[in-house]
Amino acid sequence: MSTAPPPDWLEHEASWLAPYAMPSRASRGRRYPEPPHPYRSPFQRDRERIVHSSAFRRMTGKTQVLVASVNDHHRTRLTHTLEVTQVARTVARRLRLNEDLTEAIALAHDIGHPPYGHAGEEALDGCLAAVGGFDHNLYGLRRVDELEERYPEHPGLNLTFEVREAFAHHSKRADAPEAAAFRAAGGPLLEALVVDVVDGIAYTTHDLDDALGLGFIALDDLRDVALWRAVTDRVHAGHPGLSGHALRTAVVRELLAWQVSDLIAETGRRLAGHGVRSVADVRAALAPLVGLSPDLAAMHAGLQQFLRERVYRHHRVLRMTANGKRVLRALFEEYVRSPELLPDRHLRRWAGADAVAGPPAAPPLPGRVRVESLERVVGDYLAGMTDRFAQQEFRRLFHPSIDL
């Protein structure tokens, strides 16, 4: 019998969390059970495992909208992730949700994105069509469950059910077998819903800022965007005559602040209006519990429409995405044709590896499963690459050279 006192974070959660927040003590736990930590909650440990993962660091080199190397001013996946995380924490704290869980989900929410943003995802989905396609959320789940190698005792990061389920709920593949166990537990937690809505608010706001900064659009182009006009009026009320760069930064800041305050107020109203009093109520809810008020949601949709037409389809973005797709497709075909070109660690995940590379030098560690489909192994390898690494690999494979 242990005589250690109960961990102090349990008391803190019990006194602080709202009844609809996810408490650590109710977690469905980890795939490989671990003893509790004396002063870190399970979700705090998840957060730290995610930050120490290789997939997290690689988000520095992954495209948000533009290739990560265009210049040093616009967002990458990593800076986007940090923006989402801090806003989501603010919202969670204000609503008395579990901030540690919210933070872990936010930090992990984009780690499954392949290089070259959504274009990269489309290319991989096409390459892998015969074996079930590619979805960045399901890949993110594979990443934390299998592909990250940090422990000899088990594959992956051994995260809690509640952080892992966020990937499954966010996936567009509701029918995927690996998502079934999570969906059976009911709908998503408020902590995951907050991250989802904040993600949308954050990227719309900062993509607009980046597009202005890179000169894809000018302030005048935003004349007919209702949300931009409304926020500009609010800024001009306090600072009449503000223009140019000073106006842009003030409007972007106000745009984010307004949406976040609205999100907190509207979500509070919905939780009260639907009589949500427990995690079970959250899981059973049919109506969306987290969101912007109707007026602001309509204006937000207008801004998204503008970005789709004027930024995401800008010729410089399309040129970059067309090239990114070409790089990934060429690499995919080459590795499937010649699997011996794969690094050993990736090749060994494939069930047919021994025929190509001979028997492995050491027996596999516990819990590591070999994958039947070479295409899936190649797809997972490509999805883990940064934009720059994929380009380098393309050059090494297809440009005449004798470099190692």
Ligand code: MG
């Ligand atoms: Mg995101």
